[in-house]
Amino acid sequence: VLTVLGETERFGAICANRCSVSELIEEGGRAAGVRVRDELGGGEFDLRAETVVNATGVWADRLRPTELHEEAEVPVIRPSRGTHLTIARSTLAVDAGVIVPAGGGRSIFVLPWLGRTLVGTTDRDYEGDLTHVAPDVEDIDYLLNAVNEFFGSAIERADLTGAYAGVRPLISTGDPKKSVDISRKEELYETSSGMLTITGGKLTTWRRMAQLTVDRLVEREGREAPCRTREIPLGLPAEPGELPAIDGVDRESLALLAHRYGHAANEVLRVARSEPALARRIVPDLPDLLAEVVIAARYEQASTIADVLLRRTRLGLLDGPRLSERGSEEVRAVGEVLGGELGWDKSALGAAIDDWHRTADAEGIAPPGSSPPR
Ligand SMILES: Cc1cc2nc3c(=O)[nH]c(=O)nc-3n(C[C@H](O)[C@H](O)[C@H](O)COP(=O)(O)OP(=O)(O)OC[C@H]3O[C@@H](n4cnc5c(N)ncnc54)[C@H](O)[C@@H]3O)c2cc1C
Structure with missing residues (x-):
């Protein structure tokens, strides 16, 4: 997902994390933008747009439920x-x-x-x-x-x-007896405000979902602009052997970096070389490096420890009991590096660590009965 987002930026998209759409703005009965809540800095702002595409996955029918369910008969x-x-x-x-x-x-x-x-x-x-x-x-x-x-x-x-x-x-068909009919296929809906909603589908069908949406927009506006998604490669691949050798970074870490970042792994290694403490692993038996925390903050809009441990690296899912433990040194180390990038003082760091533990508990990453490795 991060590679796809990085690629969209190359084509001029602006990606904004932690901004949630609270409502649709309408002008003359037509969708003309969205009201956005800034979940980090607080406050709201309006975004004007000629077209609004609602691609909010499992949340898709929370925006304009009446328009979707009643006017356009969009299933639940x-x-x-x-x-x-x-x-x-x-x-x-x-x-x-x-x-x-x-x-x-x-x-x-x-x-x-x-x-x-x-x-x-x-x-x-x-x-x-x-x-x-x-x-x-x-x-x-x-x-x-x-x-x-x-x-x-x-x-x-x-x-x-x-x-x-x-x-x-x-x-859903809305009829529990017809649950076998529940579709896993993507569906595109155009509702009375002109908002397009694309949902359903699979992770693996994202290009088809994008194409379906773009083709509909182009057709609606009477333009000649064939969708080009299938011609666009994702990122720039790199082999582990092409990456520079850095003191303290072993082959397992190089393999992970090449797999996760492709050519951009060079940037992670530049960070690791500039500050040897960042060439360390985050947890002992997995190859993810502390330098990745810096990359997550600088280039991937990570703003919480959960962003880093759950959605940039996947360490929270791979070492849940260890990282859920109160007083975890690993969590503190991640918090210190992230806080260094984001300008946290001591109390902000403490609050971020507490916030991580609340999230880790709510996500249930340490299964009941499990315990941290000793
Ligand atoms: C356990 C599990 C296993 C799966 N396994 C597979 C698999 O093996 N293969 C496969 O192809 N698919 C798999 N899937 C399905 C796949 O993950 C989903 O189909 C896919 O993520 C849907 O993509 P999407 O972009 O439509 O929605 P999402 O990925 O859910 O993205 C929607 C985004 O919208 C954001 N959002 C929601 N509301 C708002 C709002 N008001 N304002 C701003 N942003 C908002 C959300 O934060 C989210 O980032 C799996 C799903 C699950 C849950």
Whole structure:
């Protein structure tokens, strides 16, 4: 996602994190922009635009619900929760993806992922708060049972290195009896204000969703402008062997940096070289570097420890029990580097660490019964 956003900036897009749209601005019954809340600095401002595209995933029918549901008969979006587990490779290692039969006639997958083994996923209706979606204990046990039966292992919740859940936007027919008809395909709606809403779909169908939206806009405006998304490569790839050798940065870290940033890994390594303390790993057994915290703040709009540990690196999901522990040295180190970039004083750092622990608890990244490695 970050690479896609970086690429859009090259084409002139302005990406603004922590800005939430609170309402649509209308002029003469037509969508003419949005009112935006600045979630960091406080306050609101208006953004004027000729076209408004609502691509807010599982939240899509929260903006203008009446217009969407009643005027345009847009079906209700039904969130479905998917739970995932991470496991140390010393407990369960796979070198390729494995499809594992699970209860209820479903299958789950087991994959090598960022130095751990990833197990997922479940698919169940979800009705709770969409801000933080914690893994369900029943779902965790369902996944563990399937894994243990298939691999002949005896992995328990105490062995997990993390767990996380998310909600998919499924388009509901509104009739629970027709749940088999619930579509996972993307849908584009044009409603009475002229706002376009694109939702449903998959992570892997993002180019098709973009094309569907752009083609509709071009057609509506009677322009000749074929969508070019399929011609645009993402980022600039780099091989680990092409990256410079830096004291304290091992081959595993170089491989991760090449995979995550491509050519831009050179910038991470420049930071690591300029300050050797930043060439250190964030947690002992995973290759992510403290220098990445600087990159997240400077180039990726990270403004909280959760941004860094959950959405820039994925360490919170891979080492949840350790990073959820109160007094964690690793969390403090991340906070100090991030605070150095963002100008935090001692009390802002303390507040940021407290805020991280509240988020980590709400996200449920330390599964019940797990404990930090000693
Ligand atoms: C557990 C799980 C596993 C999945 N596995 C796969 C998979 O293996 N393969 C696959 O292809 N897909 C997978 N998906 C589906 C995929 O993640 C989603 O379909 C995809 O993220 C939808 O993309 P989107 O851009 O429409 O919405 P999102 O990715 O949800 O993005 C919507 C964005 O809008 C923002 N937003 C919401 N409201 C507002 C507002 N008012 N103002 C400003 N911003 C707002 C949100 O913060 C969010 O960043 C999975 C989903 C889950 C939950």
